Amino acid sequence: MDAKCPECDKVAILDDEISNVKCPHCGFEVKYDEYLNLMKQKVGQMAEDFQFDRPGF
Numbered sequence: 001m002d003a004k005c006p007e008c009d010k011v012a013i014l015d016d017e018i019s020n021v022k023c024p025h026c027g028f029e030v031k032y033d034e035y036l037n038l039m040k041q042k043v044g045q046m047a048e049d050f051q052f053d054r055p056g057f
Helices: 032-049
Strands: 003-004 011-014 020-022 028-029
Touching: 020 032, 028 032
Parallel strands: none
Antiparallel strands: 003 011, 011 020, 020 028
């Protein structure tokens, strides 16, 4: 199964046991639970950084 690497944003590999995520591009490797926490933090940061493009907001 594929996952998105939080380091290089390329495709990482989630193993069949759904226990580890490893990126063949940059060498990033982490347990799946920690990967979920990293991605939650990344999404939270993206939401904080979001700015409306419309005038008046």
